[in-house]
Amino acid sequence: MKRVAIVGGGVAGLAAAYELARLARNGASLQVVLFEASTRLGGIIETVHEGGFVIECGPDAWVTEKPWARELAEELGLGNEVMPSNDATRKTYVLVDKKLQAMPDGMRMMVPVDLDAMDASDMFSAAAKLAYHEEMGRAEELREAAPDQDESVAEFVRRHFGDEVLAKIGAPLLSGVFGGDVTKLSVRAVMAPFVAMERERGSLIGALQASVAAKRHSVFTTLRSGMGTLVDRMIAAIPEDWVRLLAEVRFISYGEEGWLVGTARGVERFDAVMMAAPVDVACSLLSPVDPEVAPLMEMDASSAVVAAFGFPDAAKFPVPPGFGFLVPPGSDSLLLAGTFVDQKFEDRVPQGGRLVRAFFGGKAAERLMRCGNDETAAVARMELARILGPLPEPQVTVVRRWPRSLPQYAVGHLERMKKLDERVSALDGLWLLGNGYHGVGVPDLVRDARVAARRMARKSEGLAEVAEL
Missing domain, CATH: 3.50.50.60 (FAD/NAD(P)-binding domain)
Structure with a gap:
């Protein structure tokens, strides 16, 4: 044996x-x-059920296009529990100049599939919009200039779209997933599909527009009773x-x-x-x-701190429609991201309730590691209030610390x-x-x-x- x-x-x-x-x-x-x-x-997978709220203490879902978690869930008899995100109302915001600005519809990471939607957005300057349009015309140049060696995410995004796109979307998106520094993260390790697109077609926009993968499907999948059920x-x-x-x-x-x-x-x-x-x-x-x-x-590894707040009356705490927001590095906020959980997934709150998660990473998370739950929750509520407005008293509060949980x-x-x-x-x-x-x-x-x-x-x-x- x-x-x-x-x-x-x-x-x-x-x-x-x-x-x-x-x-x-x-x-x-x-x-x-x-x-x-x-x-x-x-x-770091843990689900708390309290007061009719389903609260994820770690990851709240998996990426739909990767099939292995769903296959395991179905094998475990959880097929009926598998639930997509509410992508019909999917919208993500970025904190720009202390205000939440909606990312254009049809974005895959920092790459727009729909240039008309990008043009209609207030997020980007005229120069950044021009850089997006010119990226398609530079396809052959970009394909031939694709480096043989690895490079940082920052270098990759700059080559295609410039500094503004990197700062407003590239950095907050990758920081939200990895809690890391885009000037150090390996593009081949964390954005491999985009590297392959560049090698094949040069233009990332052109590649996505031609790709079946760009067709709409739910981006995220979870379990109705929570990830902890898995x-x-x-x-x-x-x-x-x-x-x-x-x-x-x-x-x-x-x-x-x-x-x-x-x-x-x-x-x-x-x-x-x-x-x-x-x-x-x-x-x-x-x-x-x-x-x-x-x-x-x-x-290197980044720590994460999650603070979740359940409110019995959503009307007393209005939030913008969509999944949540990202905070670019260098912003005047300790937060890395915030999630409007009840709008991202069904069946996460009691009737009429609201559930919001605050996510800290990097240096802010390291500092909060040394704080108690009450102090951490107070900091999270203060940071959320600076972005979303005054918060009512939550019915449920959950705080979790995950030291060095995100390898870079x-x-x-x-x-x-x-x-x-x-x-x-x-x-x-x-x-x-x-x-x-x-x-x-x-x-x-x-x-x-x-x-x-x-x-x-x-x-x-x-x-x-x-x-x-």
Whole structure:
């Protein structure tokens, strides 16, 4: 029987354990221990149900066009729970000169599919609108000038559209997803489809207009009862004796005897280790195993703080129609973003209610990490009020802190990951999972974890490689 250690019980670790449990039920000879340092499983996915409000403490959805989270949800019997965002009324605002300005309709990231809608927008100056129109005419020039090496998101966006578009849309959008600095983020790692468009067609606008992917569909998908249900169903499918909470892994070693994993309870031997801990924890645990791994795993990470407020009467707290707003770096606000949850998704509030989430990242989040819940909530309400107007007293308040939860894929990330994968493959039985390597979204984590689990199980039985999900 093959003994497998899974280090970390976030989404990636849980998905790996779920897949191994499924394989074990189908006859695979596996004994698994899932080590989780905290008191709960699921990582930053957590849903609070209170007073008729459905409040997400971490990610509130997944990107629809990536199928792996939806496939897992359906496999877990949650097909009827799958719910799209309210894209018929989708609108996103950006804080410009202390006022919320609506992004033009038909935008994919910072790229307009509908130039007429862009022209009608008050968000951009005449010079920025001209830059958008000229981008299509520069298609061949842009295609030929596409660099062979990686570059920052900022450099990529500037080449196509200029500084204004970068500042007003590019930076806030990418900061909202990664909590990072667009002058450091790798465009090949975080905007790979757009890099491919440039190589093929030059003009990003032209590529999107010609693409089936640009056709309207719901951008986001979630579960009606909340993202936490996905975690709960995976947990229910994993044998109870596989899971150890409050079991911090203190060291890992590798040698002729296989893998040794040490906790406060002692040292155990395993045939394989699936490392699903946060990347900085994984780095410290694996550095003694292979010192050359450490520099490849070292990366900046941004913290996040979420404060959610549920109000019983939406009429007493009017907000603009749409999904929410983004705050560009350098604005006179501590916020990174705000979400009008009851307008983004159905069934998130009691009848007539309102639910708003405030999101902090970067230096503001680091400062709030040291504050109590009441102080954090007070800061969040003050910042929201400066943008949206006075807030009534909330019925429900939820605050969560996620330290170093958003790894920063810096320029050259894909090249480092290729070298890291080569080092890891030389260590028989080691697998790296989580958001520090090949994608930060829930679908990416689910896909990578399940593929790794299948490969590991097949390898242990000497079978051919399993097809990827």
